[in-house]
Amino acid sequence: MTADSFHPPVRTLMGPGPSDVNPRILEALSRPTIGHLDPAFVAMMDEMKDLLRYAFRTGYELAMPVSAPGSAGMETCFVNLVSPGDTVVVCQNGVFGGRMKENVERCGATPVMVEDEWGRAVDANKVEDALKAHPEARVLAFVHAETSTGAISDASTLAELARRHDCLTIVDTVTSLGGSPLEVGGWGLDAVYSGTQKCLSCVPGLSPVTFSERAVEAVKARKTKVQSWFMDLNLVLGYWGGGGKRAYHHTAPVNTLYALHEALVILQEEGIEASWKRHRDNHLALRAGLEAMGLSFVVPEDERLPQLNAVGIPEGVDDAAVRARLLEDYSLEIGAGLGPMAGKIWRIGLMGFASNRRNVLSCLGALDAVLSDMGAPIESGVAVEAASRVFAG
Numbered sequence: 001m002t003a004d005s006f007h008p009p010v011r012t013l014m015g016p017g018p019s020d021v022n023p024r025i026l027e028a029l030s031r032p033t034i035g036h037l038d039p040a041f042v043a044m045m046d047e048m049k050d051l052l053r054y055a056f057r058t059g060y061e062l063a064m065p066v067s068a069p070g071s072a073g074m075e076t077c078f079v080n081l082v083s084p085g086d087t088v089v090v091c092q093n094g095v096f097g098g099r100m101k102e103n104v105e106r107c108g109a110t111p112v113m114v115e116d117e118w119g120r121a122v123d124a125n126k127v128e129d130a131l132k133a134h135p136e137a138r139v140l141a142f143v144h145a146e147t148s149t150g151a152i153s154d155a156s157t158l159a160e161l162a163r164r165h166d167c168l169t170i171v172d173t174v175t176s177l178g179g180s181p182l183e184v185g186g187w188g189l190d191a192v193y194s195g196t197q198k199c200l201s202c203v204p205g206l207s208p209v210t211f212s213e214r215a216v217e218a219v220k221a222r223k224t225k226v227q228s229w230f231m232d233l234n235l236v237l238g239y240w241g242g243g244g245k246r247a248y249h250h251t252a253p254v255n256t257l258y259a260l261h262e263a264l265v266i267l268q269e270e271g272i273e274a275s276w277k278r279h280r281d282n283h284l285a286l287r288a289g290l291e292a293m294g295l296s297f298v299v300p301e302d303e304r305l306p307q308l309n310a311v312g313i314p315e316g317v318d319d320a321a322v323r324a325r326l327l328e329d330y331s332l333e334i335g336a337g338l339g340p341m342a343g344k345i346w347r348i349g350l351m352g353f354a355s356n357r358r359n360v361l362s363c364l365g366a367l368d369a370v371l372s373d374m375g376a377p378i379e380s381g382v383a384v385e386a387a388s389r390v391f392a393g
């Protein structure tokens with residue numbers, strides 16, 4: 001068998017991730033590979049830690065990317081902070097809270113679930129009740145931005161509750177980092193993980209994490225070994241920890257780290273607050289267009305993520321057929337619903353580099369054309385104008 005080189009089609013990525021990658025980042029990825037202990041590389045790593053602290057808005061000493069996707073960042077937090085026999089309060093209001101539960105169980109610990117409706121924020125009152133009912137709990141875990149539903153939760157309030165009940169927090173910021181206000185230091189979050197392919201608009205495959213001093217102390221005070229050799233921070237920090245010596249742990253994904261460095265430089269150039277504002281502004285225009293068309297949002301307004309717009313699929317419309325037409329005719333990818341929301345919602349991402357005016361207008365235009373052509377019960381020909389009016393102020 002002979003195969004040809006693979007050349008992917010050019011797409012516009014407006015789903016739940018990966019998002020469109022800035023060409024500057026793709027260029028960084030193609031720079032020459034050097035040794036992962038080369039002094040030039042090590043200097044780049046040190047700079048990257050500072051850039052991650054900037055993005056997370058924290059001064060925590062431990063800030064580094066795990067060499068694997070967001071799911072591995074999640075697992076890194078759980079395996080290091082949860083020991084067999086522990087109790088962990090886990091909030092679930094979508095798919096990713098369910099994965100947290102899995103992680104707790106696989107660590108040999110007991111999850112206490114706080115369930116909220118999918119499409120709503122985590123209810124702090126329920127969390128407080130669970131923490132009161134389980135004084136033995138050591139960790140509170142929750143998702144800041146639930147990508148499966150488009151809902152954001154009040155991480156500041158949840159972290160304060162956790163501290164009051166002597167719990168550390170494990171917080172999923174995969175979709176919030178760079179897209180929604182996130183103050184890891186200011187809110188006192190403890191073990192925080194994210195991903196590269198959402199609002200950082202980098203290639204998939206890395207998971208930035210940061211740990212508070214309290215969380216690092218807890219890892220050091222463990223009585224049992226971390227179950228995962230690869231994710232054991234006591235070992236990983238031999239490479240990432242800094243100081244004079246760096247020991248081989250695993251071969252760092254050198255070029256992917258160039259890409260993340262570039263993504264973080266781009267974020268710093270724009271300014272994190274400007275990035276939050278851009279995500280919000282583009283969301284407001286997209287919202288105006290979608291609502292003019294007659295589509296409605298799943299999440300109540302004050303719990304809505306700007307970077308992930310979950311809208312109901314109109315009655316009688318074939319979800320998969322619409323997404324296939326968008327991909328084939330417009331090279332545009334939007335996301336399907338997950339779990340109980342499959343077939344009921346679309347998830348339109350405006351993440352990172354993809355959060356721009358052109359994408360807002362072209363997505364609305366394409367959706368309008370496809371839905372009208374399929375005879376869907378929508379208001380045709382008004383969406384783009386409604387969004388343009390928002391851009392015009």
Ligand SMILES: *Cc1c(COP(=O)(O)O)cnc(C)c1O
Pocket residue numbers: 017069070071072074096143145146147148172174175195204205
């Ligand atoms: C995408 C996502 C993850 C998983 O990240 P991967 O890079 O796909 O492993 C975890 N949590 C949330 C909230 C996500 O959106």
